[in-house]
Amino acid sequence: MVLLPPALNVTGLSKAFGAVQAVRGVSLEVAAGETLALIGPSGCGKSTVLRLVAGLERPDSGRVEVAGRDVTARPPEARQVGLVFQDYALFPHLSVLGNVAYGPRMRGVRRPDAEARAREVLALVELQELATRRPHQLSGGQQQRVALARALATGSGLLLLDEPLSNLDEQLRSELRADLRALFGRVGAGVLLVTHDQREALSLAGRVAVMRAGEVVQQGAAADVFARPGSAWVAAFLGWANILPAGPGRARLVPEDALLLGEGEPWAVTARQGTEAGETVQVAHPWGSLTVNLSAREVALIRDDTLSLNVDPGRVREVTDDRE
Ligand SMILES: Nc1ncnc2c1ncn2[C@@H]1O[C@H](COP(=O)(O)OP(=O)(O)OP(=O)(O)O)[C@@H](O)[C@H]1O
Numbered sequence: 001m002v003l004l005p006p007a008l009n010v011t012g013l014s015k016a017f018g019a020v021q022a023v024r025g026v027s028l029e030v031a032a033g034e035t036l037a038l039i040g041p042s043g044c045g046k047s048t049v050l051r052l053v054a055g056l057e058r059p060d061s062g063r064v065e066v067a068g069r070d071v072t073a074r075p076p077e078a079r080q081v082g083l084v085f086q087d088y089a090l091f092p093h094l095s096v097l098g099n100v101a102y103g104p105r106m107r108g109v110r111r112p113d114a115e116a117r118a119r120e121v122l123a124l125v126e127l128q129e130l131a132t133r134r135p136h137q138l139s140g141g142q143q144q145r146v147a148l149a150r151a152l153a154t155g156s157g158l159l160l161l162d163e164p165l166s167n168l169d170e171q172l173r174s175e176l177r178a179d180l181r182a183l184f185g186r187v188g189a190g191v192l193l194v195t196h197d198q199r200e201a202l203s204l205a206g207r208v209a210v211m212r213a214g215e216v217v218q219q220g221a222a223a224d225v226f227a228r229p230g231s232a233w234v235a236a237f238l239g240w241a242n243i244l245p246a247g248p249g250r251a252r253l254v255p256e257d258a259l260l261l262g263e264g265e266p267w268a269v270t271a272r273q274g275t276e277a278g279e280t281v282q283v284a285h286p287w288g289s290l291t292v293n294l295s296a297r298e299v300a301l302i303r304d305d306t307l308s309l310n311v312d313p314g315r316v317r318e319v320t321d322d323r324e
Contacts, residue, residue: 004031004032005065005067005068006029006030006031006032006065006067006068006190007030007031007032007033007034007066007067007157007158007189007190008028008029008030008053008064008065008066008158008190008192009028009029009030009064009065009068010026010027010028010029010049010052010053010062010063010064010065011027011062011063011065012025012026012027012061012062012063013025013026013027013049013052013059013061013062013063013064014026014059014060014061014062015045015048015052015057015058015059015060016060021213021214022045022048022214023045023048023049023052023059023214024213024214024215025062025215026045026049026062026211026214026215026216027216028049028192028209028216028219030158030190030191030192031190032157032188032189032190033185033188033189033190034190034191034206034207035181035184035190035191035193035204035205035206035207036190036191036192036193036205036206036207036208036209036219037193037194037195037200037201037204037205037207037208037209037222038050038192038193038194038195038208038209038211039195039196039198039201039208039209039210039211039237040196040210040211040212040237041196041212041237042196044211044212044213044214045211045213045214046194046196046211047162047194049194049211050160050162050192050194052064053066053081053158053160053192054076054079054081054083054160055071055074055075055076055078055079055081056076059072064079066079066080066081066156066157066158067080067157067158080154080156080157080158081154081156081158081159081160082150082151082152082153082154082156082158082159082160082189083151083159083160084147084148084150084151084159084160084161084162084164085162089147090135090143090146090147090150091135092134092135092136093134094134094135095131095132095133095134096122096127096130096131096132096133096134096135096138096146097115097118097119097122097131097132099135099146099150100118100121100122100146100149100150100153101114101115101117101118101153102150103150103153103154104117104118104153104154104155117153117155118131118149118153119131121149121152121153122149124149124152124183124186124187125145125146125148125149125152125179125183126145126179127142127145127146127149130142139172140169140172141172141175141176144164144165144176145176145179147164148164148180148183152187152189156189157189157190158189158190158191158192159184159187159189159190159191159192160191160192161191161192161193161194162194163194163195163196164180164193164195165177165180165195165197165200166195166197173200177200177203177204178203180204181203181204184204191205193205198226198238198239201222202222202223202226205222206221206222207219207220207221207222208220208222208225208226210225210234210237210238212233212234212237217230217231217233217234218230218231218234225238226238227255228317229253229319230319231319231320231321231322232251232253232319232320232321232322232323233322233323235251235253235319236323240253240255241256241291241293242254242255242256242290242291243321243323244287244288244290245287245288245321246287246318246321249320249321250318250319250320250321251318251319251320251321251323252287252316252317252318253316253317253318253319254287254290254311254315254316255315255316256293257312257315258311258312258313258314258315258316259290259292259309259310259311259312260309260310260311260312261292261294261298261301261307261308261309262298262301262308262309263308263309263310264308264309264310265308266303266306266307266308267283267284267285267290267306267307267308267309268283268284268305268306269281269282269283269284269302269305269306269307270282270283270284270289272302275293277293277295277296278293278294278295278296278297278298278299279293279294279299280292280293280294281294281302281307283307283309285309285311287311290309290311292307292309
């Protein structure tokens with residue numbers, strides 16, 4: 001078996017802008033054919049990591065390897081990475097084909113070969129029919145796919161995507177999410193993706209890395225990180241509703257499936273709010289105030305402003321409470 005080097009290997013990457021330590025000691029690996037999503041709150045350093053990998057910023061320390069080659073000191077054009085940023089930046093005066101063939105042309109590929117390559121990747125994103133159009137004659141989603149095709153045409157084994165779906169409306173986003181996942185599978189490149197949208201991370205990426213204030217605080221298989229946050233801060237960032245105090249510096253993470261409704265002691269319901277599916281209620285449990293999402297049918301379990309429930313201790317995890 002031939003072992004391919006990882007599409008990307010980043011070690012100990014740090015970058016400050018004046019007094020702001022934007023990235024500190026970040027290490028990441030993206031295997032060929034794998035998608036890693038960088039997630040974290042606004043300003044935590046996600047885009048800076050991407051820009052450092054692309055060569056658009058110089059790190060203060062650390063190392064960037066693309067396909068096993070140390071490119072830390074190389075300019076962007078010598079790194080063999082395909083970039084897709086938020087604002088696609090298509091050339092308005094070039095056709096779709098011209099936009100996609102541009103990269104190979106700039107690297108000295110002859111026009112007929114560059115255009116043949118462009119047609120190939122346009123087929124991959126299912127835009128071959130629109131090859132002669134100009135960017136302003138395309139929908140947002142189509143422009144987005146042209147930007148992707150342009151990155152793919154570089155033939156690089158690593159794609160960097162910064163909020164690739166951010167300019168699109170919700171329906172288009174969910175359509176394109178499915179398209180993109182299939183596309184990533186077909187091209188076999190490593191993908192490093194920055195997003196603030198957790199659903200996007202979960203649906204597009206096999207692995208996620210969570211950043212906080214310039215550092216990666218947790219990384220692993222996407223489903224694992226969402227199901228088992230390593231700390232109270234990560235759980236809160238991922239939208240966990242029930243993070244209860246468990247003594248100084250500790251917190252209990254109570255997942256929804258640990259709440260066994262309609263059994264055990266009745267606890268006071270202190271607040272109720274209607275939702276599309278039923279109600280969200282607050283229950284005064286000895287551990288703290290529990291947020292419980294009830295379906296319309298489960299709402300009937302509330303009697304005299306109380307709700308009986310047991311918490312399955314086997315599904316509850318205790319973690320460090322590192323929230324501010
Ligand atoms: N060129 C720059 N000059 C000065 N400060 C910068 C520069 N680029 C980024 N920063 C700062 O570095 C920090 C990290 O920014 P970065 O854009 O990487 O965060 P982000 O996680 O991508 O945020 P968002 O989700 O809002 O895009 C922020 O405090 C930002 O203000």
